[in-house]
Every structure is written in structure tokens, then in C-alpha cells.
Amino acid sequence: MSWIDHIVERQIAEAIARDELAPAHLHGASLDLDTQRTDGWWAEQFVRKERSRLLRDDAVRERAALQPPFWRAGTVAELTALVAAANKWVVDTNRQMLPADGIDLFDPREVIATWRSLQQT
Numbered sequence: 001m002s003w004i005d006h007i008v009e010r011q012i013a014e015a016i017a018r019d020e021l022a023p024a025h026l027h028g029a030s031l032d033l034d035t036q037r038t039d040g041w042w043a044e045q046f047v048r049k050e051r052s053r054l055l056r057d058d059a060v061r062e063r064a065a066l067q068p069p070f071w072r073a074g075t076v077a078e079l080t081a082l083v084a085a086a087n088k089w090v091v092d093t094n095r096q097m098l099p100a101d102g103i104d105l106f107d108p109r110e111v112i113a114t115w116r117s118l119q120q121t
Contacts, residue, residue: 049098056101059093063103070111071118079115083108 001009015021066086073079087105094102 052096052098052101055093055097056103059090059097059103062093063090066106070115073115076112076115079112080108083111 012021063086066089070079070082070086073082083106087108090103090105
């Protein structure tokens, strides 16, 4: 038995001793062994996830860039229109990503409250 095998066996024994390998702890997505997959399905899924992750990274930066005009709005109506347009952009961008990578909408109440506090200074 190699040294790696010894390490793995020891880690498994320790996990069993800590009761981490009990059926209650072993949960996750079930395996779909009956679905026939095309050649390269894993690579396609990987590329889709990576594209979504890269789009999310860009979207987070773009979302942050949408905020400064909020604070320059002259009225609540103008601010509300800016937030609505930004949220439309967020929704459109989220459609291009996997659900797990979606970015948050702007909370209009929170934005208005922040805008009002900035107006008082």
C-alpha cells in the first residue's frame, strides 16, 4: 500500500469515527445514470459554467458603475426611473447567466433612503 493509500485510509477511518460518513450526512444530487449523453457533454457544461462566471464578474463591475448616477438624481421620480432602468439591465443580464450566478436587483427603497440621506448633507 502506498503512502497516499495510507493517508486516504486514515482520513476515511477518522471521518467514520466522527460519524461524518453516516447516511444522514451523505446527501446531494442523485445520479442520473439513465440519461444518454452526447460526446463532449461535460465539456459543454463546463464551458457554459465558465462563461456564466465570467459574465457575472463583468456584470458585478457594471452594476457598481450604474450606482453613481443615482446619487446625482434631482428628484425621487428621476431616481426611481434610474433604478428601474438599472434593474431592467440586471434582469436582462441575469437571463444570460446560470441562475446560481445571477446578481441582485437594486432595492428601490434602500436606494431612495440612501439618496435622501445624501440630500440632507
